[in-house]
Amino acid sequence: MSLDDRRADFPALRERPDGKSPVYLDSACMSLVPQSVLDAMQEYYRDFPGCGGRSLHRFAEEVGRRYEAARAGFARRLGRADPHSVVFLRNSTEAINLVAQGLDWKRGERVLISDREHNSNLVVWQRLATERGIRIEILPLSDSGDFDRDLLEERLARGIRLVSLFQTSNLDGQTLPVREITERAHDRGALVLIDGCQAAPHEPQELDRVGIDFYAVSGHKMLGPTGTGVLAAAPGPLATLRPLLLGGETVEWSTLTDHELRPPPFRFEAGLQNYAGVIGSGAALEYLAGLDSAEMRAREIALNRRFTDAVAGEPRVRLLGPRDPERRPSVVAFTLDGIDPNDAALFLDEGHDVMVRSGRHCVHSWYAERGIPGNVRASFYLYSRPADVDALIAGVRELLERIPFSGTSAATKAASSPRSGSGPRRVAGSRGAAVRSARPRHRGGRGRAAYAGGSG
Numbered sequence: 001m002s003l004d005d006r007r008a009d010f011p012a013l014r015e016r017p018d019g020k021s022p023v024y025l026d027s028a029c030m031s032l033v034p035q036s037v038l039d040a041m042q043e044y045y046r047d048f049p050g051c052g053g054r055s056l057h058r059f060a061e062e063v064g065r066r067y068e069a070a071r072a073g074f075a076r077r078l079g080r081a082d083p084h085s086v087v088f089l090r091n092s093t094e095a096i097n098l099v100a101q102g103l104d105w106k107r108g109e110r111v112l113i114s115d116r117e118h119n120s121n122l123v124v125w126q127r128l129a130t131e132r133g134i135r136i137e138i139l140p141l142s143d144s145g146d147f148d149r150d151l152l153e154e155r156l157a158r159g160i161r162l163v164s165l166f167q168t169s170n171l172d173g174q175t176l177p178v179r180e181i182t183e184r185a186h187d188r189g190a191l192v193l194i195d196g197c198q199a200a201p202h203e204p205q206e207l208d209r210v211g212i213d214f215y216a217v218s219g220h221k222m223l224g225p226t227g228t229g230v231l232a233a234a235p236g237p238l239a240t241l242r243p244l245l246l247g248g249e250t251v252e253w254s255t256l257t258d259h260e261l262r263p264p265p266f267r268f269e270a271g272l273q274n275y276a277g278v279i280g281s282g283a284a285l286e287y288l289a290g291l292d293s294a295e296m297r298a299r300e301i302a303l304n305r306r307f308t309d310a311v312a313g314e315p316r317v318r319l320l321g322p323r324d325p326e327r328r329p330s331v332v333a334f335t336l337d338g339i340d341p342n343d344a345a346l347f348l349d350e351g352h353d354v355m356v357r358s359g360r361h362c363v364h365s366w367y368a369e370r371g372i373p374g375n376v377r378a379s380f381y382l383y384s385r386p387a388d389v390d391a392l393i394a395g396v397r398e399l400l401e402r403i404p405f406s407g408t409s410a411a412t413k414a415a416s417s418p419r420s421g422s423g424p425r426r427v428a429g430s431r432g433a434a435v436r437s438a439r440p441r442h443r444g445g446r447g448r449a450a451y452a453g454g455s456g
């Protein structure tokens, strides 16, 4: 089946009475779910709605079987030979927290992160720095996507206990050479945690072969239900982690004064689990296994190039990250001189039925360094079409026409001088203008409240 035919598998993309189907360009935030995932979750609630691991009846047995099948599915997708390397959690944020808070940090030990990590891979380290005295080392990355090996070596030479980096950036789509990073880190005795939540949805991984110690992913970015994710860890490092939560299912036995923890992964899965979600994510993995990831990648690059080429002649459209779409297949992020990114997103949604993400993408630190208020991001997945990109292009062009601009915006300055600016600023004068000029088609217009404080 070709990717074009796959759109029909996604109920959220069904045609509306006016013959149009939604233009969803926000899969980096959350992907859509195919019917098979909905069916699997419904089957759970309809046919065997028990809890796994505790009761011995037939519902419980079926839940346990499907739950463990999903675990095996993640192990296959991620290249872990042992399914018990996979811990079910709520999302990659929780997976990163489990590693961060589960390691036995000593004062002065260092973690190395990049200068554009999602808050999930930043703020927990800041807390550990305050509370346990760890030190955070920053690896500056280039906007071009070129990776500076010498800089990595220089940072590693400072004595790093854990390297914790994204694999693919949700900000600008660049992908880091995680195999090489892992080798170099291991040569220096450091552990490696990779935030794979923008990479694993697009291609299978080989974690055992690459030697990555800890790997975090979110199921809801790879066709699964919300609130699902895993930590896929090598058995040795996993066994060293202290569980974040204790309770039902985490212990072999307990007395009034003592208990013995179960082996991993069970000691990390406290309390009654999200069975419907896990079973749904198992179905998502089966769906993904049926796709050709090379075909998917080629399609994402083509879509990305379509947009990139179309805006190449627009001086007010400034792309973030690597120039070449091959180096950021699933993400195209841009600022529009003189137009606030949140206004642009509302305009695109209400005026052109195009759903994109705007704001600071939970990487506030990066925008704060540059003094820009955020940007617009479109992200592609297997169900994205050329028509979606064309709608985005039309929306951006109309926006540029409606909101003339002359002068130098904060974004312009930041693009020419990446380190300038002392804090986030809005682009003056555009706030609300785009929204007011949009033509709401399917609902009333939204105002400031829709994104006040929510542009992260």
Ligand SMILES: Cc1ncc(COP(=O)(O)O)c(C=O)c1O
Residues within 6 Å of the ligand: 028, 029, 091, 092, 093, 094, 118, 120, 121, 166, 168, 169, 170, 195, 197, 198, 218, 229
């Ligand atoms: C690179 C990256 N890391 C971490 C996260 C956090 O994922 P979640 O909210 O599913 O925990 C995201 C979400 O967008 C992300 O893009």
